[in-house]
Amino acid sequence: MSETWWKSAVVYQIYPRSFADSDGDGIGDLRGIIDHLDHLKELGIDVVWLSPIYASPHDDNGYDISDYRAIDPLFGTFDDFDELLAGLHARGIKLVMDLVVNHTSDEHPWFVESASSLDNPKRDWYWWRPARDGHRPGEHGAEPNNWGSFFSGPAWQLDPATGEYYLHLFSRKQPDLNWENPEVRDAVYDMMNWWLDRGVDGFRMDVINFISKVVELPDGEVPAGKLFGEGYPFFGQGPRIHEFLHEMHERVFAGRADSTLTVGEMPGVSVEQARLFTDPARGELDMVFQFEHVDLDHGPGGKWDHRPASVLDLKRNLTMWQEGLADVGWNSLYWNNHDQPRVVSRFGDDGPEHRGASAKALGTVLHLMRGTPYVYQGEELGMANVPFDSIDDFRDIETLNHYAEAVDIQGLDAADVLAALRRTSRDNARTPMQWSDAPAAGFTTGTPWIDANPDHVHVNAAAEVADPDSVFAHYRRLIDLRHRSSVVADGDFTPVLADHPQIFGYRRALGGRQLLVLANLTGEVARYDTAELDTWRDAAFALGNLPDSPARGVSGALEPWEALVFELG
Ligand code: ISL
Secondary structure, eight states, X not given: OOTTGGGGXXXXXXXXXXXXXXXXXXXXXXXXXXXXXHHHHHHTOSEEEEOOOEEOOOTTTTSSOXXXXXXOTTTOOHHHHHHHHHHHHHTTOEEEEEEOOSBOOTTSHHHHHHHHOTTOTTGGGBOEEOOOTTOOTTSTXXXXXXXXXXXXXXXXXXXXXXXXXXXXXXXXXXXXXXXXSHHHHHHHHHHHHHHHHHTOOEEEETTGGGSSOOTTOOXXXXXXXXXXXXXXXXXXXXXXXXXXXXXXXXXXXXXXOTTOEEEEEOTTOOHHHHHHHHOGGGOSOSEEEOOTGGGTTEETTEEXXXXXXXXXXXXXXXXXXHHHTSSSSOBEEOSOOTTSOOHHHHTSOOSTTTHHHHHXXXXXXXXXXXXXXXXXXXXXXXXXXXXXXXXXGOOOHHHHHHXXXXXXXXXXXXXXXXXXXXXXXXXXXXXOOOOSSSGXXXXXXXXXXXXXXXXXXXXXXXXXXTOXXXXXXXXXXXXXXXXXXXXXXXXXXXXXXXXXXXEEEEEEEETTEEEEEEEEOSSSOEEOOSGGGGGGTTOEEEEESSTTGXXXXXXXXXXXXXXXXXXXX
């Protein structure tokens, strides 16, 4: 197998809690996935990334792990897991596991031991600190530094047993591991080798650019209007991050065949840093998830402070990443995951007229760039954000904590906060996969843990798989094109119509073969000057998203949300 097999591969993310429930308890499970393997085969994907299925108290839906070597009974057993892995492999699909090692659950035995006394041998496996000088533990302002947690409130929790605080960048049930301690790193590498030896094909690494911290843990600047200081400068790409990732590569991946895939989730990573992380010569990671394009619609107040992102913003950012990782390194390409609102509602148009076309146009521009595309469950159906009308409908810890802080502490208007949640909450990605028009979208025979989107009566897999004009059929064609075309997998990327305010256009080229992608990412007709595209006048039509696309050439106009692909050579 070539060491860069993933250049022509497409990854599909499964969030197991919301994919398919086989036993009627309202929560998705491994047997539910087994029941739907043919959906994945039909779509044509090459790799599944499975969000966490390990033992967990589920404070953050499994991103708080209490045993890395156990399957949570909520999801099934090791027999189910082995059957799933075999079923995927039998269909030529690899399995990439989620690796959550910036933190564990506070119920992990490592943390329970660590918390038990000041001199426990595992005390130093986590970040314990006494109260700030001059303060008594528990007093207002006594936290060891001023960092805020990603899930609201301070990043420190006092443990009364020893009178010290522990660091948690996420919930208080997700204490951060201390990667400075070599025993921690050994334990993580052992666990990774154990899973690879069981037959899994790689890892998606949760917030892996946070694992190295500036050990003094200094106070951060407090942005205007915020309650806490910014810790990011002291844990984002910390001092030893490249050393740790290279060590992991040597200890886990270097001795294995080149059939694995590693992708590091890296909020806040820059293109220059991403080039270092993914330079094959450095032996760190195959690719990273960056967040710049999905943060473009965040205002100065962060994710809950929406501002519209223009087509120009979006394509300029994606183009910068294409160019930044053109010669060294590799991009991962995504619109959605379990933390992001649905792309058709965000950068597309989820109204009845344009939902299908805009979902297909966004899929087209993403899948034909240089990089490895990721499809998040339901994206291939054009699933949209959910119109929840009460805070009681939401389940996500980040969402619920933010609502409580914004309404109860900051005194913001509840209706405004709810409107922001509806647009941006992670729960938009977590409603049940829409298999059919049946109650609960065919996801469960019981009561789903989170309500299904009412639009499942017309947006669902049963209707789309059979329909050659569906979003599903379009995604299948895009995936097939990557498999068949070395230009898509490995060609150069050059922007076209770079300053056009509505059209995202680019050329891909490899040897004498070329591909042209033109997509109107707005609901109005887009006219363009064909002078720059002269050589494409007689190019062959390859793919389009509207009924009369095949008849349309490089004509100087694109219909609302029209996306066309042409081939030369
Ligand atoms: O979604 C976010 C909040 O707006 C992101 O900041 C997110 O928390 C960040 O991308 C890290 O995400 C990962 O780690 C979290 C977990 O809650 C997310 O689901 C996971 O993808 C902690 O493990």
